[in-house]
Amino acid sequence: MKKIISLGLAVSLLLALSACGGSAAPDAPATGAAPVTSASPETTASPETSAASVTTAAPETTASPETSAASVTTAAPETTAAPVRETTVSGTLAFDRNTPSVDARADKGYAWDRGTLTLTLCGMVLESENGVGVRLDCDATVELADGTESAITVEGNDADLGCTAILCTGNLSLNGKGTLKILSGYYESFAVDTGVTAYGIAAKEKTLTVEDGVLEIQCGNPGGGNDAYLRNIQGLRAGTVEIAGGTVTIDTGDVYTTAKGAFLDGIYATDEFRQTGGALRVTIGNSEELGVSVFLENLAICSDGGFTMIGGSLEARCGAETANGKAIGAKTIAFGAAKIAAGADENGRDASYTDQKYVKATY
DSSP, rough: HHHHHHHHHHHHHHHHHHHHHHHHHHHHHHHHHHHHHSSHHHHHHHHHHHHHHHHHHHHHHHHHHHHHHHHHHHHHHHHHOOOOOOOOEOOEEEEETSSOOOEETTTTEEEETTHHHHHHHHOOOOEESEEEEEEESSEEEEEETTTTTEEEEEEETTTTBBHHHHHHHHEEEEEEESEEEEEOOOOEEEEEOOOOOEEEEEEEEEEEEEEEEEEEEEOOOTTSSSOOOOSSSEEEEEEEEEEEESSSEEEOOEEEEETBBOOEEEEEEEEEEEOOOOOEEEEEEEEOOOOOOOOEEEEEEEEEEEEESSEEEEEEEEEEETTEEEEEESSSOOTTTTTHHHHHHHTTTBBBOOOEEEEEEOO
């Protein structure tokens, strides 16, 4: 009987243990939800955060090469934009119909084409003490190469030609998209009146036409510390002077002289002056007669024949103390439909240009 009871107790004990073990297994996942609550992938967003910071930082960090590259690109043009050129030609350049073609653009900044009688300037820097810079003994064209700047500086006095930057004995035409700077008859000081006549560009008794380009012409010593002691000054001189295009600026210094019949003109045309386009600005300085009355008329633009303007813009002035000075002088003057402002100086608003020292006209 005891054996039966003992056996029954053993079976009961086994069943109880089995029940405890079976209930513990399902509870373990519920209570041990560490894998869910620990959510290390979600809470450990540090990889995402750090990745974002790295991604953001990268463009900021790598921007410096772009910045430095930009600065290098910007600096390069500033360094090469205005190279300092040394004198490429000394003395006088002379050409005529028989002069063979020459290409000296690479080292001297000019070329001569015999077939077209064209002198191309592309960075030439000419200095002459012989009285003449360029002499063209034929009908000719001076072409200013696009994007280039050339310069002609002339001193001295040719017995027949005076001091002239460009002299043409035939008809002369200037064109191109470049720039030409002229300084003619520059002297720091004079002890006596030398009787020198300074011309910028001259085609005496022929036709001088500016079709295009930038011309900056200085005769004497405009704005300098010493006034020019010259007999005569003329920036442009020809039989007929025509401004058809481009930008032309003419400036002279003050003039002292004792020579009778002396003159100070920005432009002098023995036959006719015409402006059909372009921008023209002419300024002549003051003149002083030493001893006796010697000046005829001092005119920013002078024509022995007619003055005609049918296009472009014009600004002409002479110094307030210029003897017998006027902005424009000609036998006949016609401005067409131009708007005119004239007076004693740039503040003048008169519509009349007669005997005025300042005239501005625009189309």
